[in-house]
Amino acid sequence: MHADNQVIFATAVFLITYAFIVSEKIHRTVAAFCGAALVILAGIVNEEQAVHYVDFNTIGLLVGMMIIVGITRQTGVFEYLAIKAAKSAKGEPIRILASLGLITAVLSALLDNVTTVLLIVPVTFAIARxxxxxxxxxxxxxxxxxxxxGTATLIGDPPNIMIGSATHLGFMDFVINLTPVVVVIYTITIFILKLIYKKQMVTCPELMQNIMAMDENAEIKDPVLLKKCLTVLGVTIIGFVLHQFVHLESSVIALTGAALLLLVTRMDPEHAFHAVEWPVIFFFIGLFVVVGALEEVGVIEAIASLALDITGGELLPAGLLILWLSAIASAFVDNIPFVATMIPLIHDMGRLGGIGDLNFLWWSLSLGACLGGNGTIIGASANVVVIGMAEKRGAPISFMTFFKVAFPLMLLSIVIAMLYLIAWYILHTTMAMLATLAVGIILALVLGWLGKDRASGGAQKSNT
Incomplete structure (x- = not known):
């Protein structure tokens, strides 16, 4: 196939695959796999190149964490936490709403947001009932x-997992650079949501006593298994914190944690592997190959050049462009395929534009894609999962019901993120300038001292 035809074919396959993923006319895993098969059959990429484009660090991290969480959920600890949060709120609906929101946010940062909502939503229905x-x-x-x-950590949201795998950024890099602004955004968002729903969160004291009568301890099904799970989960999280220093990939940490948990619990691997969302894993594999075909024929590089022309190759405008583009796009399409497309694009922007430190662009992509997923009910995987669970339980959430509350809050969160990124850029630029100035001053003092020393040495020789 001629080079120009390859570009057209690869682009067409990508757009058609994306359209099927967004429309959900066929399962997104099937769409991604068919797209991958087409670009390989057409010779855009061969088998070896296709394997090269699959990010096995992302795959390994997802599989490892799914196994750990899948075994842990059998203990009932997540139901225990939800009921405990409701009782700590004294059964008051508006306080329970805030408590469950906090539990969800924290667990989403430490586990992943899709798994978290799968665990929290059934208990939420019981409490509301x-x-x-x-x-x-x-x-x-x-x-x-x-x-x-999920935006706060490396493992909290699939886009962050993908960004971390494609870069040298580790768990603590995400925590240090993203968690502060995430805490601010969460606090403001929950405050506004409490104001919005305060009038709907009204019940009588008798029903509040029903919550206080719930026994959270009864939810713990296997205390011995719980201790083992929490120990391994704690060790795994410590491993994430240290993985950059011990030079191990995050996938190695997650898979080692999963292997250790399987060993200490003596659980049947076949049963444990049922916890792995294999359609999600194969969706990622197909998606990586489809995006890899775009990279192979030069489409990603061309888009990167266009972005550099728009921003003039300047870091701050490029970062803000990525932030807002990611936010708006991720609100209306799943943020996973969008981030898969953006990662090679940002790499090419760095290579073509000579941008030395790409971290600012990675934080922009993370904040835009993860927070932008809150814009609509189809913006992120967690949204789709909750909508599906709600429909099955007879409480459907319409597109507009979610949109009129979530989209303005998403825009507000992106404005806050933008202000944070500008402050981050100014701070790091100022620090770099001060460091350069300090080095210059020290160098000037050393050279001055050496010059003075030589002059005094020459004077002593002439006197002699």
Missing amino acids: QLQVNVIPFLIVEIIASNIG
């Missing part, structure tokens, strides 16, 4: 909290 209040505000808060919380 006891209080006889509308469950939809709880679900909307949990969706928004899961995406905000």
